[in-house]
Amino acid sequence: MTSISRRRLVFAATGLVAAAAAPRLAFAQAAMAPAGPFKLDPLAYPANALEPHIDAKTMEIHHDRHHQAFITNLNNLAKDNPQIAGKPVGEVLGNLGAVPDAIRTGVRNNMGGHANHTMFWQIMGPNGGKPEGALLAAIDSDLGGMEKLQTDFNAAGGRVFGSGWVFVTVSKDGKLAIETRPNQDNPMMDGKRALLGNDVWEHAYYLNYQNRRADYLKAWWNTVNWKVVGERYAAAKAGTLDV
Ligand code: MN3
Numbered sequence: 049m050t051s052i053s054r055r056r057l058v059f060a061a062t063g064l065v066a067a068a069a070a071p072r073l074a075f076a077q078a079a080m081a082p083a084g085p086f087k088l089d090p091l092a093y094p095a096n097a098l099e100p101h102i103d104a105k106t107m108e109i110h111h112d113r114h115h116q117a118f119i120t121n122l123n124n125l126a127k128d129n130p131q132i133a134g135k136p137v138g139e140v141l142g143n144l145g146a147v148p149d150a151i152r153t154g155v156r157n158n159m160g161g162h163a164n165h166t167m168f169w170q171i172m173g174p175n176g177g178k179p180e181g182a183l184l185a186a187i188d189s190d191l192g193g194m195e196k197l198q199t200d201f202n203a204a205g206g207r208v209f210g211s212g213w214v215f216v217t218v219s220k221d222g223k224l225a226i227e228t229r230p231n232q233d234n235p236m237m238d239g240k241r242a243l244l245g246n247d248v249w250e251h252a253y254y255l256n257y258q259n260r261r262a263d264y265l266k267a268w269w270n271t272v273n274w275k276v277v278g279e280r281y282a283a284a285k286a287g288t289l290d291v
Contacts, residue, residue, distance in 0.1 A: 084123025085133035086162065088116050089169075097174045101267040103256045111169065114251055118161035118232075125154050137163050138290045141236040160232035163291040164213055164245065171244045171280070173273035183278045190224040191216070200226050201246075202265040208248050214265075215245035218284040236291075241284045244277050 091111055096104035126133045129151055132140055137159055140147065147155050179187055179194065191197040197216070204226050205214035214228045217235040224243065227235065235242050246252075246268050253264035283289035 084119075085126055085130070086119045086122040088119045089166070091169055093173050098172060098271045101270045102172075102253075106251075106253070106255045109255075110247075110251060111165075115162070115165040115169075118158045118165065121154065121158040122162060125151050125158065132159070136290045137166075138236045138241070141234055142239065144237060156237070157232050160234045160237070163234050163236065164232055164242070164247070166291045167242050167245060167280075168247055171273055171276050172271040173276070176271065176273040177275055179274045180278060183274070183281045186222065186224050186281065191226065197226070198269055202262065204228050205246055205248050205265045206262055211249040213242075213245050213247055216243045217241065218243040218281065220287070222281075222285040241280075241289050242291075243280055243284060244272065 088111075091107070094104075095107040095111070098107065122132070129148065132147065132151070132155055140155065141159055141163060144152055144156055178184075184194075187194060187197055191200070201214055201216065205228070208214060208228050208230070210230065212228055212230040212233070214226070215235055217225050217227045217240040219225070219240050227240075229235065229237075246265065248261060248265070253261065257264040280289055
């Protein structure tokens, strides 16, 4: 057999396998991501990029399954209520009273979850640097500096009973505060924005930390991307930060 015909055979065999596998793969992808206006953005870094602070398996399950579930639920809600996808997320969550009664709780939980997790993936990353400039000045003046921010934020996150989030919020005039929210509520629901936040639902840390939420809260600071947080701070003050 010449090398050309051998190559053809290999190609043909590979093509057969690919052809046989294609419909099933397409079906699996369709089942995971039904058509709809809401989409899950891929992580901007590999799932293992935040190790050892957050392990790759936790990142994969958290992003690909937990966040995807919010997207799937939103797309199901949008089938009969396409208006929920017609405005920026921050606008919908900022005026939940305008959402029909029948879907308000679903939108609150799932769009809140979508917003919270979109922010969460954005503000983490490898080689996160340090806060600088106007952001650092605001942390110093409003939160008593970086050390006090971390101590108070970790304490607040430790006090969340059940599932929820701990945030540094930013008000319209740029003032920072440490606040918590239950479930998937988001500061946009009362006219503020999340500058940064940490997920203290058990799914965010249980594989690696089990019941040691305090250790997770402490280690999590190593994952914060301060460049992105600085950009979010500028956008929040300019009124252009959506989620
Ligand atoms: Mn989560």
